[in-house]
Amino acid sequence: MRGFIPTLGLNIVYRMCIFVKIAAMSSTLSFLLSDPSLPIALKAIAQKVQQGERISPEEGILLYEKADLSYLGVLANFIREQKHGHKTYFNRNFHIEPTNLCVYDCKFCSYSRLLKQKEEGWQFTKEDMLNIVKSYDGQPVTEVHIVGGVLPQYDVDFYVDLFQSIRAHRADLHIKALTPVEFHYIFKKAKIDYATGMKLMKEAGLNSIPGGGAEIFAPEIREQIAKDKCTGDQWLEIHEIWHNLGMRSNATMLYGHIESYAHRIDHMEQLRQLQDRTAGFQTFIPLKFRNQDNQLSHLTEVSVLEDLRNYAISRIYLDNFDHIKAYWAMISRQTAQLSLSFGVDDIDGTLDDTTKIYTMAGAEEQNPAMSTQELVNLIKQVGRHPLERDTHYHVIQDFKDVVFEDEVKPNYYPLPVLN
Numbered sequence: 001m002r003g004f005i006p007t008l009g010l011n012i013v014y015r016m017c018i019f020v021k022i023a024a025m026s027s028t029l030s031f032l033l034s035d036p037s038l039p040i041a042l043k044a045i046a047q048k049v050q051q052g053e054r055i056s057p058e059e060g061i062l063l064y065e066k067a068d069l070s071y072l073g074v075l076a077n078f079i080r081e082q083k084h085g086h087k088t089y090f091n092r093n094f095h096i097e098p099t100n101l102c103v104y105d106c107k108f109c110s111y112s113r114l115l116k117q118k119e120e121g122w123q124f125t126k127e128d129m130l131n132i133v134k135s136y137d138g139q140p141v142t143e144v145h146i147v148g149g150v151l152p153q154y155d156v157d158f159y160v161d162l163f164q165s166i167r168a169h170r171a172d173l174h175i176k177a178l179t180p181v182e183f184h185y186i187f188k189k190a191k192i193d194y195a196t197g198m199k200l201m202k203e204a205g206l207n208s209i210p211g212g213g214a215e216i217f218a219p220e221i222r223e224q225i226a227k228d229k230c231t232g233d234q235w236l237e238i239h240e241i242w243h244n245l246g247m248r249s250n251a252t253m254l255y256g257h258i259e260s261y262a263h264r265i266d267h268m269e270q271l272r273q274l275q276d277r278t279a280g281f282q283t284f285i286p287l288k289f290r291n292q293d294n295q296l297s298h299l300t301e302v303s304v305l306e307d308l309r310n311y312a313i314s315r316i317y318l319d320n321f322d323h324i325k326a327y328w329a330m331i332s333r334q335t336a337q338l339s340l341s342f343g344v345d346d347i348d349g350t351l352d353d354t355t356k357i358y359t360m361a362g363a364e365e366q367n368p369a370m371s372t373q374e375l376v377n378l379i380k381q382v383g384r385h386p387l388e389r390d391t392h393y394h395v396i397q398d399f400k401d402v403v404f405e406d407e408v409k410p411n412y413y414p415l416p417v418l419n
């Protein structure tokens with residue numbers, strides 16, 4: 001059953017959480033470093049983390065191959081609490097997905113329909129999308145997230161017009177939209193280079209770009225799962241150009257399909273190097289491959305324990321990224337709670353049931369929406385400090401001591417809190 005961690009696994013995870021909490025209370029890694037049974041290579045990595053030093057790609061692969069969940073959790077939680085303490089961020093946002101039709105045919109994609117499957121698709125006009133934006137008038141949302149399929153009619157002129165129109169209607173709404181997959185396609189079609197295109201997007205009112213389309217950068221994997229769309233190098237180049245315009249973006253990695261651990265580390269290494277050059281990334285978001293209704297359905301999904309290991313290694317490896325985010329709608333509310341002890345400090349937003357990308361891939365949340373109260377409770381249940389943020393992580397409201405009227409008891413499982 002999706003979203004259900006078998007009892008044994010759940011107990012293990014809970015014990016790991018308790019372990020992480022106990023270790024974190026010392027605020028150093030001495031507890032771990034004094035463990036005589038810890039292999040020398042893992043002790044060396046722990047020492048590096050304690051001293052704030054960067055680990056190498058070889059050490060990153062070693063973590064995937066040799067480190068157990070408790071060790072990874074202690075290191076990742078140490079870094080997370082050094083950077084943020086118990087602070088845990090979320091935002092109030094909604095999505096617009098212009099179309100689920102796409103000229104590309106990515107093997108892992110459960111969301112898109114090919115042009116020849118038009119009857120299963122939707123295509124929003126600019127007016128449709130503006131009406132969605134207008135439906136949030138007067139509501140305290142701070143961000144609209146716009147991504148979807150790639151179609152010829154959604155071209156440079158269309159998006160310039162769309163962004164200008166949203167901006168004219170609601171100047172305070174942060175527009176986070178499109179990925180290098182769309183940018184590469186629309187700029188090529190318009191016969192303009194990336195630098196010209198990204199400048200146009202900025203001038204039209206685009207505020208930031210989300211992390212999607214990164215998948216796995218390694219050409220030998222990308223060629224098999226996402227043939228024809230922008231390459232890993234092109235993805236990185238577009239983000240670099242955007243950062244050099246003084247703008248910010250996020251980064252993702254699709255894991256748990258046909259890639260190896262070395263491919264994951266190579267992916268993160270390329271992000272880390274770009275971040276060294278620009279400091280333009282805000283958040284890294286590991287995205288779990290889901291196997292429902294796509295061309296890789298024969299693959300078994302990785303376990304929740306592997307998800308937690310992956311969050312933790314991401315936190316340890318990407319020393320120059322401020323934030324690690326878990327999409328609660330993709331991994332379930334319970335796993336999102338657990339992830340907060342494995343390096344994650346952001347669990348995304350309220351969503352308001354406005355995205356189909358996760359649900360069509362088989363995510364547990366088939367109608368992903370949480371009230372602010374539910375999100376806050378979810379974070380508080382695991383002893384963390386909820387903060388509503390804007391897209392750039394400025395705090396909008398501190399919910400630490402907020403007591404909601406008509407408090408409704410949520411029905412998901414509370415984790416033990418030891419501090």
Ligand code: SF4
Pocket residue numbers: 102103104105106109110111112148149150181229
């Ligand atoms: S992942 Fe994106 S680019 Fe690939 S088929 Fe799906 S919608 Fe199209």
